[in-house]
Amino acid sequence: MHYTPARPDPTAPAVRINLLSDTQTKPTPAMREAMARAEVGDEQVGDDPTTNELNARVADLLGKEAAVFMPSGTMCNVAATLATCRPGDEILAHATAHIIAREGGAHAALGGFQITQLHGDDGQFTPETFRAALHPRTRYQPPQVLVSVEQTANIGGGTIWKKAALDEVVRIAKDHGLATHMDGARLLNATVASGISPRDMTAGWDSAWIDFSKGLGAPIGGVIAGTRAFIDDVWRWKQRLGGSMRQSGVCAAACIYALDHHVDRLADDHANARALARGLAQINGIAVQTPETNLVFFKPDGAGVSGDKMIAELRKRGVTLAMMDGRIRACTHLDVTAAMIEEAIGHVRDIVRGA
Numbered sequence: 619m620h621y622t623p624a625r626p627d628p629t630a631p632a633v634r635i636n637l638l639s640d641t642q643t644k645p646t647p648a649m650r651e652a653m654a655r656a657e658v659g660d661e662q663v664g665d666d667p668t669t670n671e672l673n674a675r676v677a678d679l680l681g682k683e684a685a686v687f688m689p690s691g692t693m694c695n696v697a698a699t700l701a702t703c704r705p706g707d708e709i710l711a712h713a714t715a716h717i718i719a720r721e722g723g724a725h726a727a728l729g730g731f732q733i734t735q736l737h738g739d740d741g742q743f744t745p746e747t748f749r750a751a752l753h754p755r756t757r758y759q760p761p762q763v764l765v766s767v768e769q770t771a772n773i774g775g776g777t778i779w780k781k782a783a784l785d786e787v788v789r790i791a792k793d794h795g796l797a798t799h800m801d802g803a804r805l806l807n808a809t810v811a812s813g814i815s816p817r818d819m820t821a822g823w824d825s826a827w828i829d830f831s832k833g834l835g836a837p838i839g840g841v842i843a844g845t846r847a848f849i850d851d852v853w854r855w856k857q858r859l860g861g862s863m864r865q866s867g868v869c870a871a872a873c874i875y876a877l878d879h880h881v882d883r884l885a886d887d888h889a890n891a892r893a894l895a896r897g898l899a900q901i902n903g904i905a906v907q908t909p910e911t912n913l914v915f916f917k918p919d920g921a922g923v924s925g926d927k928m929i930a931e932l933r934k935r936g937v938t939l940a941m942m943d944g945r946i947r948a949c950t951h952l953d954v955t956a957a958m959i960e961e962a963i964g965h966v967r968d969i970v971r972g973a
């Protein structure tokens with residue numbers, strides 16, 4: 619069986635404008651300097667001072683007792699469900715959630731959990747939908763143990779859950795004895811765009827994590843936070859998953875650098891996303907979802923160009939982006955400038971004109 623790697627065609631011309639994903643950001647020279655200077659030790663036994671500092675910073679940022687550095691956001695999600703649920707337990711999440719479609723089936727394969735798909739616009743279910751999916755505790759139904767949301771909702775369009783809706787989900791979850799998990803791969807995009815602090819945004823959530831390898835520009839890593847007891851359990855799963863590290867301070871230093879220098883500037887990515895959406899919307903036949911953060915979803919079919927054709931034509935012009943669940947997703951980030959956005963809009967206009 620051959621699995622297709624999710625990467626651009628290596629025979630295509632060099633990529634000059636990379637809108638594929640915010641995971642494409644490269645560490646800046648200043649970030650690399652911070653990494654080179656990092657004090658390090660053995661992370662697995664708690665002796666890496668830089669990693670410890672990062673964990674303390676994120677725990678404080680999210681208003682939680684403790685936090686732990688993980689190799690990836692996916693491992694944050696996987697260790698969180700493993701630490702919270704037992705085989706046969708039910709997790710509730712939106713149908714487009716990363717934990718359902720983009721983690722290799724880890725939650726079923728490793729945990730034996732089933733995930734119930736909740737529906738709703740823009741990658742968000744409503745509190746009413748959540749309530750309607752809850753069932754009484756009986757002998758014959760799976761125990762409902764955890765509800766998970768994405769802040770921002772990736773496939774939903776990088777949309778921001780409103781604080782009031784988050785609070786309502788927490789309230790319903792607590793009433794029914796469910797734990798709450800926030801997949802915060804792009805949490806800081808949501809907090810910068812909304813002006814709500816990360817601590818307030820995650821208040822009431824049992825676990826929450828942020829990804830450093832996306833718009834924050836670090837090469838690897840996510841940090842998950844929660845109660846001390848929860849983080850102890852996550853540590854055990856991190857070890858079981860082979861995720862404990864040694865001199866991880868080299869990478870943690872990049873994350874600390876990102877917290878100090880790359881958070882406020884996420885607003886630039888959001889401005890670039892809005893400019894891209896505005897430019898695309900002015901082209902006849904292009905349907906664009908108005909972005910709330912750094913993800914721009916659009917469909918060119920109305921202009922007589924299929925999504926696949928648009929992507930292939932843009933790639934010939936040095937622009938890379940991808941289809942995601944039937945639409946094209948363009949992602950703005952640290953390595954995308956306003957000038958690149960203008961150029962990309964021009965290419966789309968030319969492609970539509972030539973169609």
Ligand SMILES: *Cc1c(COP(=O)(O)O)cnc(C)c1O
Nearest residue numbers: 690691692716768772801803829
């Ligand atoms: C990217 C992403 C993840 C996984 O993070 P990785 O660091 O790529 O493993 C999880 N959830 C959402 C919503 C994401 O966008």
